[in-house]
Amino acid sequence: METSGDLVAMEIIKPPEGFGDEKELLYKKKKKKSIRAKSEERYGYKMDASTQSSISLHASLHDLSGYEDDDTGIYLEGYNQGVWVYISQEEEVNCWNRHEPLGRMDSGDSTEGEREFAKKFIALTHRMVHRRASGECYRRLGGCQLEINKRISLHRTPTTEYGFRIHGSRPVVVSAVELASPAELAGLEVGDVIMSINGLQVLDSSHSDVVRIASGAESLELELARTKNVVMETEDLEEQHQDDELNQQIVLRGELGKFNGMDLNSDEGRGARGVWVERHFTLTRTTLSYSKTPTSPPLKIISLWKPSPLSLTLNANSILTLSRGHTPLLLLTASSPVTLETWMETMATLISNCEDKWVENSGRLVSLVGAEKIGNPDCSGWVWKLGRRVKSWGRRFCVLKDAVVYFFNSQQGEAAFGASHLHGYRVQTVSILGGKRHAFELLPPEMTMRHYYLAVDTENERKRWLAALEYSIDRWINLASNNIQKF
Structure with a gap:
């Protein structure tokens, strides 16, 4: 909901005596030291003049946590922009x-x-x-x-x-x-x-x-x-x-034969026809992956239905072809026709259901009453959050879990008023922002997406949140980026 001008006038506390001199001093210091967010210097993000002046203005005002936050609801843009695998x-x-x-x-x-x-x-x-x-x-x-x-x-x-x-x-x-x-x-x-x-x-x-x-x-x-x-x-x-x-959730796992068609653009692949190799395959509700052994790192992860559903074809020679559009991705075989048919039927069922429980689960967590109900979080605590429309700091209790930050007005007794999916975001520090010495920012992968400014009370707390945010975001791989789907 938009915050009206009348509400702003009603809630803002009268500045202390001599506030005009303090405002001028803040302006001069900024100009002298050329303090800018690191995102402006490195990535081309730039706060407009009205944003900068608003942040400086409210640095000397009282906490405006009583405002209705402009991040109410669930923000899914980061998640929707990619093909994410956890x-x-x-x-x-x-x-x-x-x-x-x-x-x-x-x-x-x-x-x-x-x-x-x-x-x-x-x-x-x-x-x-x-x-x-x-x-x-x-x-x-x-x-x-x-x-x-x-x-x-x-x-x-x-x-x-x-x-x-x-x-x-x-x-x-x-x-x-x-x-x-x-x-x-x-x-x-x-x-x-x-x-x-x-x-x-x-x-x-x-x-x-x-x-x-x-x-x-x-x-x-x-x-x-x-x-x-x-x-x-x-x-x-x-x-x-x-x-x-x-x-x-693992639906099926086991050994299958995979045809390694060599990359004809590489020196090793010129003139080669390819070979059959044994790989350990793991099928979950949304992905198919394979590795050399059950505990070794995956050699590839494939989404079953993003950006478009896989096509499955089983020929008379018991070779299963996985394609996306007109592009073959995998040729598979198994120790017996029955085993291969089981894999094909299971994958076909999952593809037809196209069930993404992740969005459903994050919505369920928003409705829980009490921040403590979100179990095993990556990080939690009180954080200052800068409003995006009303440039004022509000103190929120935040819970971070699996690249989603949940915003609460209190630690107990209330449900989260909002949640932001941070898939694809970057995290970095800000020198000084609006009087907050321990600030940091969450940079979106696209300029049109929401940009967050947060702050805590100590340097150690800032380091803790930065480490937790980077860990939580890194647990998601975007299969749609950096040609990661190339075979």
Whole structure:
């Protein structure tokens, strides 16, 4: 509902004496320091003059939380813009437990497109590990509970490596550990936050500084804050029904034969006819994916009905063809005709139903009374939110879960008044905005979509929210972007 001019005049509290001088001072400071949101500098976003003056004006006014918020209802534009697939609870657990080679991926019998997809997927899961471990680190810092709970010693020879990979900065987090390496044998785990190296404190060090310190040493004494145990406690797969709500309930899984038609544009594919290889396939309510083994990263994920439904054709030679439009995507076979027919019939049923439970579930969560009813959130707490039409800060209780932020006027006793799907959004800090020193912004993938400005009361809280938002958004893969559907 639009906020009328009369309502604004009625609710705004009279400015304190000398307010005009303060307004002028704010203007001069902004002009002198050229303070702008980072999105303006890097991505071309630019606040118009009326927005800037409105933000400065209300920086000195009282909290206007009593206004009806202009984000009432469910905003789905981010979700509707793409073909989104959620990284399931099972796959997240796999990436925390997986030991992987740290060198170049073995091409083996994979196609160029499969190797590229797996590479992007692994990079994404490394980011997820870093963001989630960082969020846990900031949570402990906020409660004065961050402490060293693991110490290990690593040694290497001139011809060997330590066997682990790190990700991110401030903090630096272990994102991969190689099987049977010195790191794995010493007990290093994915998700370990590196607190110190050889007696040097590195919690606030950059990625490059940590690499420089570690690369020149033949042995490492590491002090760590372990986060994996805390993360795993919230990932009890036997009790999880979340994957069903996120369209990721496993309907069918097993081994199928896949025809690898080589990419004729690549050197390896010129003149090649292709080969049949065995792959592990997983069918959910909305996707079909396959990998080399049940626990290895997926080589491809295919939407069953976006952007258009798959077509299924079974020929007399027991070869199942999956096509989208006039483009064949997969040729499949199985150990028996009965098995292949089961896969075909199950996929055909799912395609005909086209049931997207995700939208239904997010709508259900909005109707729940009480923020605490949204279980296992990625982050929650009081946040200042800048109105989009009335440029005033309102204090809201926010709950973040699976790339959706739910807005509440109070922590208990009320249902959410709105929810915004942040699929495809980017997150970054703002130096100072409307008098808020710990502000950040949510940048949409398209200029025409909603742009959010939020703020919290401390720098540690801002870091916690940034890590949680990036983790929550990263759990969704857009199959429609970056030619990710190319075979």
